[in-house]
Amino acid sequence: MQYLCIHCHYYQPPRGNPFSKEPLIEPDAAPATNWNERITTECYEPNAKIGNFEEISFNIGETLMSWLAENNATTYQLILQADALNVTRHQAGNAVAQPMHHTILPLDRREDKATQIMWGKTAFAYRFGRQSTGMWLPEMAVDIETLEALVEQGIEWVVLTESQVEGKPPGAGPYRVRLPEGKAIKVFVRDEQISNDMAFRLGYFGGAGRWAHEVLIPRKRDAGRLTLLATDGETFGHHWLGEEQFLHWLLTYEAFAAGYEVVTLGRYARMVEPQDEVTVRENTAWSCGHGLGRWATGCGCTPGDSFWKGAVRRAMDSLRIEIDSLYRQEMTKVNGIDPIALRNAYIKVVLGSTPRERFLQEAEVDVSGEQAERLLKLVEAQYYRQRMYASCTYFFPLLDSHTTRYGIANAAYAIKLVREATNIDLASDYRRDLSLAVGQEEDTGEPIRGDQVFDDLYNVLAEDDDCECP
Numbered sequence: 001m002q003y004l005c006i007h008c009h010y011y012q013p014p015r016g017n018p019f020s021k022e023p024l025i026e027p028d029a030a031p032a033t034n035w036n037e038r039i040t041t042e043c044y045e046p047n048a049k050i051g052n053f054e055e056i057s058f059n060i061g062e063t064l065m066s067w068l069a070e071n072n073a074t075t076y077q078l079i080l081q082a083d084a085l086n087v088t089r090h091q092a093g094n095a096v097a098q099p100m101h102h103t104i105l106p107l108d109r110r111e112d113k114a115t116q117i118m119w120g121k122t123a124f125a126y127r128f129g130r131q132s133t134g135m136w137l138p139e140m141a142v143d144i145e146t147l148e149a150l151v152e153q154g155i156e157w158v159v160l161t162e163s164q165v166e167g168k169p170p171g172a173g174p175y176r177v178r179l180p181e182g183k184a185i186k187v188f189v190r191d192e193q194i195s196n197d198m199a200f201r202l203g204y205f206g207g208a209g210r211w212a213h214e215v216l217i218p219r220k221r222d223a224g225r226l227t228l229l230a231t232d233g234e235t236f237g238h239h240w241l242g243e244e245q246f247l248h249w250l251l252t253y254e255a256f257a258a259g260y261e262v263v264t265l266g267r268y269a270r271m272v273e274p275q276d277e278v279t280v281r282e283n284t285a286w287s288c289g290h291g292l293g294r295w296a297t298g299c300g301c302t303p304g305d306s307f308w309k310g311a312v313r314r315a316m317d318s319l320r321i322e323i324d325s326l327y328r329q330e331m332t333k334v335n336g337i338d339p340i341a342l343r344n345a346y347i348k349v350v351l352g353s354t355p356r357e358r359f360l361q362e363a364e365v366d367v368s369g370e371q372a373e374r375l376l377k378l379v380e381a382q383y384y385r386q387r388m389y390a391s392c393t394y395f396f397p398l399l400d401s402h403t404t405r406y407g408i409a410n411a412a413y414a415i416k417l418v419r420e421a422t423n424i425d426l427a428s429d430y431r432r433d434l435s436l437a438v439g440q441e442e443d444t445g446e447p448i449r450g451d452q453v454f455d456d457l458y459n460v461l462a463e464d465d466d467c468e469c470p
């Protein structure tokens with residue numbers, strides 16, 4: 001028997017001003033009010049209603065999952081039910097966890113990798129009521145330290161693309177990747193060509209039946225036992241309107257007719273142990289041909305001058321070091337606090353399972369009054385400084401894009417919290433670093449500097465001292 005798995009990566013960046021209580025309006029998403037709504041109507045909802053979530057393997061970022069929970073309960077529930085159905089049928093769910101803020105893990109320090117993984121696992125368990133055995137890597141970005149951090153937290157497998165591994169026989173695996181100290185992790189490897197074909201040419205295939213006949217059947221002889229297609233889930237319905245039907249017919253009928261059994265990654269990982277080993281090309285990702293240049297230095301993947309990305313990242317890194325140093329200083333004044341464990345536990349407040357006012361008490365931190373409020377603000381600053389590193393801050397060509405502004409807004413909010421907690425204002429150093437980031441304005445093409453973007457946001461925050469964290 002040969003197997004076919006389609007893995008869909010669903011993700012939306014956090015949109016708009018993160019601290020505004022107003023509903024987000026994005027005119028270019030008309031007739032919908034904003035893009036989350038539009039893509040839900042075109043993709044998440046029809047796919048959920050037609051039952052596709054039961055057949056695919058998928059991960060959904062927490063930024064999107066929490067939005068669905070609040071804005072489209074029917075779709076949200078259907079997605080949860082699809083996973084539960086797989087647990088019942090196959091003793092393996094088909095939803096997969098993802099690091100919390102979609103950060104490029106190889107660019108994170110080890111402690112931050114661990115926090116992102118732990119928060120992602122916790123958010124997943126909160127939504128789906130079970131632990132995930134695998135984890136989706138944001139942008140498939142990988143290095144050995146990331147894989148070690150995943151294994152340390154009980155993650156058994158990840159997904160990479162073919163150009164990221166060496167020594168692979170035909171098929172998607174899973175393969176064993178050896179790690180230091182005798183450890184190992186399983187890696188599924190997606191078929192890069194047919195995955196990309198699906199993403200970029202789906203509308204020209206002439207339907208699932210023809211595609212199965214022309215692509216799936218001829219490749220059976222030398223494709224290996226498992227064929228894995230992994231791509232953005234928005235391909236089916238949003239990028240290609242109405243093509244949730246393609247997925248439906250492929251997974252319920254045509255794949256079977258072509259001699260394949262449809263399987264999910266969670267189920268296959270339980271069925272099959274790795275026979276072969278591969279090695280991983282570190283500091284690679286699925287959407288950049290320049291290592292991790294797209295998120296670290298700027299590269300040719302985006303048009304125009306993208307050196308601003310390196311300057312913005314340097315500004316973020318310098319700010320992070322200062323925020324962390326103040327955080328540790330304050331925490332060591334209180335007996336028995338493990339600063340990183342306290343930060344990691346804060347996810348319970350974000351998810352709403354622990355009220356903010358009970359958090360320190362639950363963590364057995366013996367402080368009260370003003371000191372408690374100061375510590376809480378510093379823990380919150382840790383949360384926002386993690387969010388500065390969401391991959392989308394650095395992904396697009398323009399410094400002035402919504403998603404880059406959003407990253408800088410999170411930095412501004414972390415600075416505000418630190419200032420309130422310690423009376424130390426990190427804004428001027430951060431501004432000076434950001435002034436080296438020169439990009440173009442989205443509408444006019446005029447030059448714009450990072451400090452100008454920051455000033456807009458920071459002034460709004462300074463005026464509105466009661467503004468509420470999301």
Ligand SMILES: [Zn+2]
Nearest residue numbers: 288290299301
């Ligand atoms: Zn690139």
